[in-house]
Amino acid sequence: MKWPSWRFIRVWQRNRDVFLKLWPSEVTGFVVEPLVLLLAMGFGLGAYVGMVNGQEYIEFVAPGIIASYAMFSASFECTYGSYLRMSYQRTFDAIIATPVNVEDVITGEIFWGATRSMLTGTVILIVATAFGLAESSWALLIPLLAFLQGLMFSSIALTFTAIIPSIHSFNHYFSLFISPMFFFSGVFFPLDSFPDIVQRLSWIAPLTSAVKLIRACFNGEFHPDIWLALGLIALITLVFFVASLVLMRRKLIV
């Protein structure tokens, strides 16, 4: 396999320029929707649920929503977004005819997906802080964590994008992988309320680790398993990053 070079920045810059032009049309999905969810769940459901793990429900659910919408951002960007650029717009073909290679393109896409995660996470964090929900100054690390988990979800998404036969296959990706994680990774309820088997499956779901880390920084309460979560994210990212590079070269350079 070939490794990427610094030229991946060029692809990141291209996506940034397009985003700066088109962002108003994307604001609803990644800003309005999570904030509505935060308020509805936090204040609406929170009134019934009362305290969770010794804190207000809205304080419990806020970091979960940051992590899940960071996941959604990277996932949409590197599935539908990347696929459109690759197959319909042939943008990847145009770029790899220049000194920028396939590996640079894929790495640029992954870093851009992670940037989207960070932007989304940061916006929700700022609003949550304005409501007085974030208590710890460790919360300043959350944008960085959102970026890291964005690298992970972008790599997974691009690996999938490299192997699917058509754009319709993304339905499966979202309904069988992304959505279940949204509900079974400790975003809305603590994991220990689930049956044993679900808890075990949930433990390896990539979103679970992201939620653990972001919640720890949000509340300033650290359990030793955050190191495990960090290690798991690093491992999953590495595996899928390499897989996406190899599979994309195989797909694009025939």
Place this chain on the structure above:
Amino acid sequence: MAVISISNVVKKYKDFVALNGVNLEIKQGECLGLLGPNGAGKTTLIRMITGSSPLTEGEVSVGGMDIKTSERQIKALIGIVPQLDNLDPDLNVIGNLLTFSRYFNIPHKEAKKRSTEVLQLVGLENRPKSNLGELSGGMKRRLMIARGLINRPRILILDEPTVGLDPQAKHLVWHKLRELRNSGVTLVLCTQVMEEAAELADRVAIMDKGSIICLAPPAELVVQNVGRTVWEIEPEDGHREPIIKALEQRRVEFDEGPGKITTYHVNDADAFKGLAIATGKLKQRPATLEDVFLKLTGRALIE
């Protein structure tokens, strides 16, 4: 001196042989026309030169560098105008050029200067802020050419650059290409338009089924393969067979096309004396590259 040298190149897609041992030397500063019917392997050959597709066998070197080891350096030297539109629809005209400049690591200030320059060259200097949706097919083609020139390439490769253009736009593109060639840029021009090759190419290579079947300056190709003039016979019902038999006996070289018999290397009408050809059904005209093409690649429709 050869600026691109292709030797014994074989390309297989799984079991399908798309290039079957191609040898070709492209000289510094020339315009090489690459002709061939659909599926002949023109685009595949270009993809070998630009590193967009790995060789199955053989060697390609560009500017003295091996494509297998110096892909990036080679791509920096070449400009490409691909067959299919792959302009960036998320960016406007100038955005396409500035973004493309970045892929070549051209500093922003220089990129702005060059963008203005190449837009002027292709006659789009009034449209820098246009979105791609507002451009006609011809304008998009010209923008693709402008984009292909942004790195000041020593070699410009064009894959059917005038497909779908109206005659005005086509002639404008040809004019620009001629200027480029005169300024010393090496051109590789893939086309199915014979007139285009005849107008622009110093040498023409005709490809068929993955091989180059002939290579010479266009005028020479015509004289060698079909002579200076061709005669076309339109036989009436029932006369076709006897005419063909007679031509075979008289050792006249000919091809059967739809409704017509075309003869080659015949200088005067004596060759057809005594044949049952109705008046007005025998016509003489100057031979063209198209006759060579049809003779060598077959007059039947290729699917």
